[in-house]
Amino acid sequence: MNRLLVLTVAVAAGAFMLAMAGAETPAAPEGIVPITVPEDAELTKPLVLFPHSRHEAAELGCDACHHMWDQGMGDPVPCTASGCHDLGVAQTREEKKAPEYFRNAFHSSELMSCNGCHKARKELGETHGPTSCRDCHVEAQ
Numbered sequence: 001m002n003r004l005l006v007l008t009v010a011v012a013a014g015a016f017m018l019a020m021a022g023a024e025t026p027a028a029p030e031g032i033v034p035i036t037v038p039e040d041a042e043l044t045k046p047l048v049l050f051p052h053s054r055h056e057a058a059e060l061g062c063d064a065c066h067h068m069w070d071q072g073m074g075d076p077v078p079c080t081a082s083g084c085h086d087l088g089v090a091q092t093r094e095e096k097k098a099p100e101y102f103r104n105a106f107h108s109s110e111l112m113s114c115n116g117c118h119k120a121r122k123e124l125g126e127t128h129g130p131t132s133c134r135d136c137h138v139e140a141q
């Protein structure tokens with residue numbers, strides 16, 4: 001009898017936790033969001049505006065970009081969050097190539113970077129975003 005009760009409680013708890021994990025999937029930002037840059041970064045180009053909804057509609061999967069994020073782990077964080085691509089100024093040759101240098105996170109040839117994905121999809125003849133500097137770094141009108 002007791003064992004059955006324990007089992008029932010365990011199953012109920014499991015179902016509850018699954019439901020909670022589902023409920024934790026955060027709402028993605030609507031529309032266009034400005035990319036967050038490290039505090040000490042000095043921008044030389046117009047700040048990139050990112051059409052988040054457009055990418056959600058393209059059904060790439062959240063982890064195509066939020067590559068360190070797992071469902072149930074809380075909200076995804078911006079690319080330049082502390083401990084991620086948070087180096088605002090690169091001085092040495094090593095720093096200029098490091099993934100921590102924020103600029104590299106968005107231009108590298110990896111599929112999770114903006115330009116990496118756009119270029120790869122363009123080569124495959126698939127729908128893709130801009131691959132030229134000024135189409136991403138759009139001058140204010």
Ligand code: HEC
Pocket residue numbers: 035036037042043044045046047048102103106107114115118129130131132133134136137
């Ligand atoms: C697919 C979009 C995309 C393309 C194409 C792109 N960039 Fe970027 N770039 C970004 C994002 C996103 C950032 C980080 C946010 C920001 O600085 O606006 C960035 C940051 C930078 C930075 C560091 C910040 C600054 O303003 O100094 C430089 C420099 C830069 N890009 C130069 C270029 C150049 C040169 C090209 C063309 C060869 C280019 N980018 C093409 C998206 C892009």
Ligand code: HEC
Pocket residue numbers: 025026027028029033034035036037050052055056060061062063064065066075076077078079080
């Ligand atoms: C094509 C890349 C890409 C995809 C796909 C994507 N995101 Fe994002 N997401 C971003 C970028 C870039 C930001 C802006 C980060 C910043 O502020 O610099 C962002 C921001 C967010 C934020 C706000 C984070 C904060 O603290 O400001 C949330 C929440 C989020 N995304 C959830 C999602 C969810 C949920 C999905 C899947 C349905 C998703 N994203 C799919 C790239 C993406």
Ligand code: HEC
Pocket residue numbers: 035048049050051054055058060064065106111112113114115117118121127128129130135136
């Ligand atoms: C994993 C692939 C992938 C990544 C990573 C990605 N994109 Fe895209 N992007 C796409 C696709 C696919 C489209 C075309 C969507 C469509 O046609 O509806 C697109 C379209 C765009 C557009 C054009 C939207 C329009 O109105 O025509 C912009 C601007 C853009 N992306 C910027 C970015 C920036 C900035 C980043 C990085 C923060 C980024 N993308 C990361 C796949 C990606």
